[in-house]
Amino acid sequence: MEESLVPLGFRFSPSDEEIVDSFLYPFLVESKPFMSLYNNFIHSCNLFGNNTEPSEIWKKYGGPQLVDTDLYFISKLNKLTPKRMDRRIGNGGTWSETESSKLVHEKVSGNPNPNPIGRKRKFRYENKGSEDHTGWLLDEYSLFDGPKNDYNQRSYDFDFVICRMRKNDRVGIKATNLKRGSQDTEEKKMNTNKKMKKDDQMGSTESSSQQGCSSSPIGGDLVEFDPIDLTIFEENTMADMEQLLGEAWSPSNFENVVSHDVDPIGETQSSQLSNWSQAILNQLLVGV
Template identity: 40%
Template sequence: MEAAKSLLPVGCVFDPTDSELVGYFLYNKIVNQLIPNLDYFIPEYNLYGSEEPWEIWDFFKQQFAEECRKDLFFFTQLKKRTLKESKINRTIGEGTWHGEDAGLEIIHENHRIGKKKRFRYENKQSKQHGGWIMHEYSLDLSLLGLDQHDNFVVCRIRKNELALQKNQREKSEQVKRRKVVEADPEKKNKRTKVQKVDPESLPLSILPITTCSDSSTIVQQSAELENDEYGSIISQFGYELEHGDSQQFFDIDDIFRS
């Protein structure tokens, strides 16, 4: 490890181009061409295993602390979901690497040498959701021999600082809202309580008082009250008015008291 560090001059970082990652490092890894200290610069590690991206990051960042790398590079092997399937298993830890594009071709000296795909860490139950980006580089099949396999890829991992900061802000806001609700349970009850209306507690509707000069109107209204317990009294009152017996006056209070 110390010998490999001495190969980098002070102030230099390991930051290869896409063409160098595919055409030099990945190609020589697949064809078993020895590159001095390759395992130090690009170690082989399972990026589709049980460890989370930040756990891998924290472990290897300690080794490259002096180089101040913003990215980490790894060789890893692709694994199919089942022997009969062609789809690759993209799970990592409790999340998954979600593809964001179909891949971009890598061209070197007018020749296609590989492809670059972008992935995003997804786990909606984690505060690290969307906080990690992985670029996966694969070698073009035309460069592979008959006894060589295309399941080896080289990957670059980096933090998505903006997404991590956004997640942190949202988490802090959720904690603040939770504390406010817990501090004032009465407010929570008011917000969640469904008010139920008791129809028996409502006052009876008051019919509007209508002034009628036409006695036939009174008769018509009294007919609507035939089923009422006072309907017969009102009907009789209307009959008296209609047949001209208007000299006989009734005290309405006396009628209902009777």
Template identity: 25%
Template sequence: MGDNNVNLPPGFRFYPTDEELVVHFLHRKAALLPCHPDVIPDLDLYPYDPWELDGRALAEGNQWYYYSRRTQSRVTENGYWKATGMEEPVMTSSTNKRVGIKKYFVFHLGESPSAIKTNWIMQEYCLSDYSASSSRSSKRKSDYSKWVICRVYERNGDDDDGTELSCLDEVFLSLDDLDEISLPN
């Protein structure tokens, strides 16, 4: 984290949108431009388990933010981050152009295949090809494909209970429907 964070005003809150994370933070980091205030630290995430981020990453509520180098290995000391396969484009609100991609990961304790899925979620933001190529025309040296910005949080476990109850309701309702079916003799 840069030295500029010591001069933050009282009441400073960090609740960026996806667009703000990509355009105002990640793009500037990748273009080697200064970001004021410099509040998001560089962190090699992968040696750390998610509960070890406190004090290392920028914390706001139950969310942690940091820059990391893009890597294929997402293994930590006690587990690994597994991609969910879900990706969302990050669009600008003004021109509706794609500037980034948000990928989702879930932390698993232990080693595959016996690892236990946890409630820890990581959203990894990377620049899209469009935003990187449109800025590459500048003479500055850039790191567009090397950096990502991550948002890590622990999902509330209460959400899962409601989903399971809903699934059970569907099963019981379908069993009720079975009673109404008459089979030919």
């Protein structure tokens, strides 16, 4: 197995001053190539005028395998004028500057007012037609060729810059929250549908139970009696009515009525027979 040129536990995370003073200056002024170790971390790729999406560049140069680090590139500027750069990239996208640039000062121990040696600019990838839209950030480092009287000057002294590209964590967090929110909404919708379905089933069961009230609580059918025919009082004398009433309450008739239901004690039928007999009795009393 080939041994890695990267020392164990090494992380390439240079400061702004180190990028400009220790990498850009030797490369641009002294024409010194990067040490072989750093060639594993600073790749040569033009990030301006490139038709490749940032996510594809990230994948090509091993971004998915990185842990707690970013990708670094030495990139050539695509100049339109000394002050205007063409920053197009991908399929219709561009690197859009997000904030004012800041000066990078030389790192000199004990010097409270170090000289500015370069400039740092911040960009974000924008392309509304791409999934990469706002998902990538770029820090661009440029080198001054000497002391400047006007630090607000926007022109570049050299044609090459070092860029640090990384994912936009805010977009990742937002996408995760949106996905989580969508899942929560879908779960709530499913639970609501389940509850509504359960309520419908319970309502159907209760409706069936209410419809079954026409049957005896014990399961038998109630014995129905025909409405009282009042002509019986016109066709029979008082003596005949007394005889009919006695026959209605005879033990044999009572047993016949009770036998129509599974109720062993015949409480329902007894109550109905009593009501029928009471109606006859009331008519008898009226006729007295």
